[in-house]
Amino acid sequence: MAAPRLPRVRASELTGRGWLNTGGKELSLASLRGKIIVLDFWTFCCINCLHVLEELRPIEQEFSDSLVVIGVHSPKFVHEADPDALAAAVERYEVNHPVLDDPELHTWQAYTARAWPTLVVIDPEGYIVTHMAGEGHAQNLRILLSELVAEHDAKGTLHRGDGPFVPPEPPSTILRFPGKAIPLPTGNLLVSDSSRHSLVELEPDGETLIRRIGSQERGIRDGLPSVAQFSEPGGMALLPEELAAEVDYDVVVADTVNHALRGVKLADGSVITIAGTGEQLMMNDELGEKLSSPWDVVWSPATEQIVIAMAGVHQLWSFDPRTRAVAPLAGTMDEGLVDGPLASAWFAQPSGLVADRQGRIWVADSETSALRIVEFDANLESGGTVKTAVGEGLFDFGFRDGAAVQARMQHPLGVSVLPDDSIAIADTYNGAVRRYDPDENRVTTLAEGLAEPSDLVVVPGVGDGPAQLLVVESAAHRVMRIQIPDEAREVDGGAHRTQRPPTDIAPGKLRLDVPFTPATGQKLDDRFGPSTLLRVSASPPELLVSGAGDGEELQRELVVAGAESGISEGVLHVTAHAASCDADPAVEFPACHMNQQDWGVPIKIVDGAATELRLPLHG
Numbered sequence: 122m123a124a125p126r127l128p129r130v131r132a133s134e135l136t137g138r139g140w141l142n143t144g145g146k147e148l149s150l151a152s153l154r155g156k157i158i159v160l161d162f163w164t165f166c167c168i169n170c171l172h173v174l175e176e177l178r179p180i181e182q183e184f185s186d187s188l189v190v191i192g193v194h195s196p197k198f199v200h201e202a203d204p205d206a207l208a209a210a211v212e213r214y215e216v217n218h219p220v221l222d223d224p225e226l227h228t229w230q231a232y233t234a235r236a237w238p239t240l241v242v243i244d245p246e247g248y249i250v251t252h253m254a255g256e257g258h259a260q261n262l263r264i265l266l267s268e269l270v271a272e273h274d275a276k277g278t279l280h281r282g283d284g285p286f287v288p289p290e291p292p293s294t295i296l297r298f299p300g301k302a303i304p305l306p307t308g309n310l311l312v313s314d315s316s317r318h319s320l321v322e323l324e325p326d327g328e329t330l331i332r333r334i335g336s337q338e339r340g341i342r343d344g345l346p347s348v349a350q351f352s353e354p355g356g357m358a359l360l361p362e363e364l365a366a367e368v369d370y371d372v373v374v375a376d377t378v379n380h381a382l383r384g385v386k387l388a389d390g391s392v393i394t395i396a397g398t399g400e401q402l403m404m405n406d407e408l409g410e411k412l413s414s415p416w417d418v419v420w421s422p423a424t425e426q427i428v429i430a431m432a433g434v435h436q437l438w439s440f441d442p443r444t445r446a447v448a449p450l451a452g453t454m455d456e457g458l459v460d461g462p463l464a465s466a467w468f469a470q471p472s473g474l475v476a477d478r479q480g481r482i483w484v485a486d487s488e489t490s491a492l493r494i495v496e497f498d499a500n501l502e503s504g505g506t507v508k509t510a511v512g513e514g515l516f517d518f519g520f521r522d523g524a525a526v527q528a529r530m531q532h533p534l535g536v537s538v539l540p541d542d543s544i545a546i547a548d549t550y551n552g553a554v555r556r557y558d559p560d561e562n563r564v565t566t567l568a569e570g571l572a573e574p575s576d577l578v579v580v581p582g583v584g585d586g587p588a589q590l591l592v593v594e595s596a597a598h599r600v601m602r603i604q605i606p607d608e609a610r611e612v613d614g615g616a617h618r619t620q621r622p623p624t625d626i627a628p629g630k631l632r633l634d635v636p637f638t639p640a641t642g643q644k645l646d647d648r649f650g651p652s653t654l655l656r657v658s659a660s661p662p663e664l665l666v667s668g669a670g671d672g673e674e675l676q677r678e679l680v681v682a683g684a685e686s687g688i689s690e691g692v693l694h695v696t697a698h699a700a701s702c703d704a705d706p707a708v709e710f711p712a713c714h715m716n717q718q719d720w721g722v723p724i725k726i727v728d729g730a731a732t733e734l735r736l737p738l739h740g
Contacts, residue, residue: 132158132243133231135191137223138204141211144287148191148219150247155280156189157269158243159262162234164197165210166488166532166550168414168432168470169256170238172401174214175378176259180266181218186281187270192220195229197237198518198532199617200550206573209596213298213316214353215339218286230622235736236720242266245273245280252737255718257403294598295330296321301356301417301535301576302593302600303372305387308581311372312593312600313354320354320374320385325580327591327600334390341379341399349392352378356417356474356576358427360442368442370395373427375415380433382415382440382447396440396447401433412438412447416472417535423480423497430471430484437471437484437495451495451507455656455696456719458489458514466507468493469515473535473547473576483510483544485533490518492536492546492557510544510557511564514660515721516692520551520614521564528564529616530555535576539605540588547574547592554592556609565609572596623690623723625730628683632733633657633668635675637716639701654698664691664724675699675738681726688726695720697738 132150140147150158161177163170181190192211196202201210202224211220223229232241232252240258242250242265251265273279300315309331310323319335332346340350355375365371370384370393381397402411413433418440421428427440428450436452451463452471459467471493473485482495491512497505511525519529535547539556545567546555554568554577573596580591580602589602635655639645645652651673659665663686668679675697682688699716718738 129248132241132247132249133228135160135193135221136227136231137193137221138225139222141208141220141222142216142287142289143219143285146285146287148221148285150243153189153285154247155245155278156284157184157187157245157266157273157279159188159190160193160228160232160241160243161190162193162195162229162232162237162239162241164195164201164237165207165214166197166201166470167237168488171214171378172256172414172433173238173240173258174216175401176256176262178217180259180262183263184266184270185284187279188266189284190218192216192218193223193228193232194220195223195226195234195237198550200531200552206596209298209573212289212292213595215316217288218284226622235624235722236718242269244269245278254720254737255716257716292598295328296598296600298595298598299575299593299600300354300595301375302578302591303357303359304578304580304591305359306362310578310580310591310600311357313357313374315353315355315377315595318351318353320351320357323600327602332390334385334392339378341376341381341394343383343393344391346390346392349390351376351383351392354383355415356419356430358418358420360420364442373418373420373440373442375418375429377414377416377432380412380414382412382418382427382429384442395442395445408449410447416470417474419474419476419482421476421480421482423476424501428474428476428482428495430474432470432472432487435468435470437468437474437482451505456488456515457694458486458491458509458512460507460509462506463495463504468507473533475536475538475544477538477542477544483536483538485536485546486512487532487534487549489513489515490530490532492530492533492544510559510562511546515694516618516660517616518550518618519616520548520553520612521616522555522566522611522613523563525557525562525564527616530564531617535574535593537577537579537590539579539590545577545579545590547577549573549575549595551614553612554590554603566612567606567609568592568603569612621723623725624734625727626681626724626734627728627730627732628681628726630732631668631679631681633677633679633695634733634735635695635697635738636735637675637697637699637738639699639704639716642704643701644704645699645701652700654696656696658694660692660694661688664688664693681724683726684728690723690725693720693722693724693734695722695736697736699738 298316342350402413416432457467469488484493531550576593666680
């Protein structure tokens with residue numbers, strides 16, 4: 122069996138603010154009776170959720186007459202609760218199934234979801250079959266769906282036929298959800314037209330089309346502009362002229378959903394694949410040729426290599442254009458905000474990069490709503506350090522200027538160095554351009570009222586005028602120029618924490634249990650050491666009297682602070698790893714997998730409440 126089946130419990134009704142991709146119809150479980158349903162609890166900021174969307178595409182096609190996938194959008198950030206922002210995201214990411222808008226988390230609570238993403242499988246008779254947290258469940262899900270199809274075909278309870286998905290009308294604009302932009306030596310602009318799976322060269326006005334590189338069909342194919350294929354391309358970096366002549370391409374492109382880097386020769390627009398296999402690097406894979414959702418790239422004069430924002434594994438990587446070698450540069454693959462040496466720092470979906478004149482790399486670390494700095498040691502072989510300029514953690518965000526320690530942003534995706542060496546930030550979910558002054562250690566606001574700005578580029582002004590800022594206004598489907606004001610404003614729109622229904626926990630002893638079930642045909646792999654890891658921490662740290670830290674067992678006794686501490690609520694952070702391999706002893710080189718899930722569980726300390734917390738981890 123693909124995954125352990127739960128006791129026969131009726132699925133709860135699907136309730137929320139409204140539906141998308143249904144042609145205006147509201148769906149109910151009764152209207153879907155006879156279909157296998159997969160609920161995908163997601164939020165559009167989350168890279169793991171976007172990975173699951175890609176995993177589900179071929180499964181939806183394979184089981185198209187018996188399966189209905191329903192995305193249940195359960196927002197993390199305030200911006201994601203905006204219905205217009207959700208509608209844009211559904212189009213941006215080509216979500217080809219119905220989506221329930223659940224801003225108040227009613228359906229999230231009804232199905233006891235605790236992490237993004239979570240999949241819930243419901244059988245044709247309306248009973249919950251299983252929950253799967255995290256990504257990487259495609260193989261297991263296929264097995265389970267095949268079992269359910271056979272079982273309910275035999276019972277006569279499976280009703281085959283078309284599902285309720287109604288595609289939206291296709292738009293007609295030059296750009297559709299552009300991602301990033303770079304200026305070319307000619308003065309023209311090269312823009313990644315992410316939702317049209319291509320690159321667009323525009324005149325300096327940002328409006329006049331010169332050429333399109335890519336066929337606009339999702340895929341991975343090299344060749345001339347009319348046949349080349351991308352899949353949601355993101356950041357781009359122009360190579361130094363001499364190096365470009367040596368390697369025979371000029372621009373490195375982060376081809377995000379293809380998990381690849383592509384090289385573009387500007388003379389004829391031809392495209393080649395220079396790194397990545399088209400397959401996603403998973404936590405268990407040996408480091409080699411695979412990548413994971415590269416979101417942005419930048420040329421680093423300090424290292425004389427390309428630095429990659431590898432959003433899918435929460436790291437920075439390096440790429441050598443001469444040898445085409447890729448390697449981790451900073452980050453552990455753990456998601457969070459931890460400063461320190463390159464190898465031990467934590468990032469959370471790094472999405473924007475820029476190099477300054479001192480050789481430092483500035484990082485828009487989107488899921489922590491943070492601005493990070495990578496400083497390289499004078500002797501590059503000894504590494505460097507990661508520091509945080511602005512930001513507090515995974516669940517803290519807002520729109521607040523002032524001293525950096527109290528300033529807040531909301532899911533920034535782009536950064537640029539201004540002429541005065543301060544840093545401009547595309548504060549995407551606040552619809553703003555922010556400025557960080559390293560000398561004063563303060564944050565101010567340069568512009569507001571923008572539609573999901575995703576990148577910023579300093580460009581020459583008109584005539585002899587001062588430099589201007591090019592803004593990729595992604596949700597407005599355009600690039601625009603703004604004047605860089607002489608004086609920025611300070612705004613206080615408040616600070617926020619991600620609001621999810623808390624779990625009531627009693628003070629004192631708490632048993633944490635993370636049961637792990639390997640995928641079908643696999644077993645725990647302890648050939649090279651312990652097969653499991655459990656990491657526990659809390660915000661605030663004083664929430665846990667004991668039990669924080671790393672351990673090999675997937676069960677642990679914690680002690681939660683009592684009333685005398687003055688702490689009544691917080692977030693319990695849990696990360697679990699479990700390594701598994703093919704169980705067949707006849708297989709000489711078994712396929713192995715590292716299963717990982719991160720939970721941030723809001724808890725409220727209540728006398729007499731639960732003394733056990735169970736977080737299943739499925740293979």
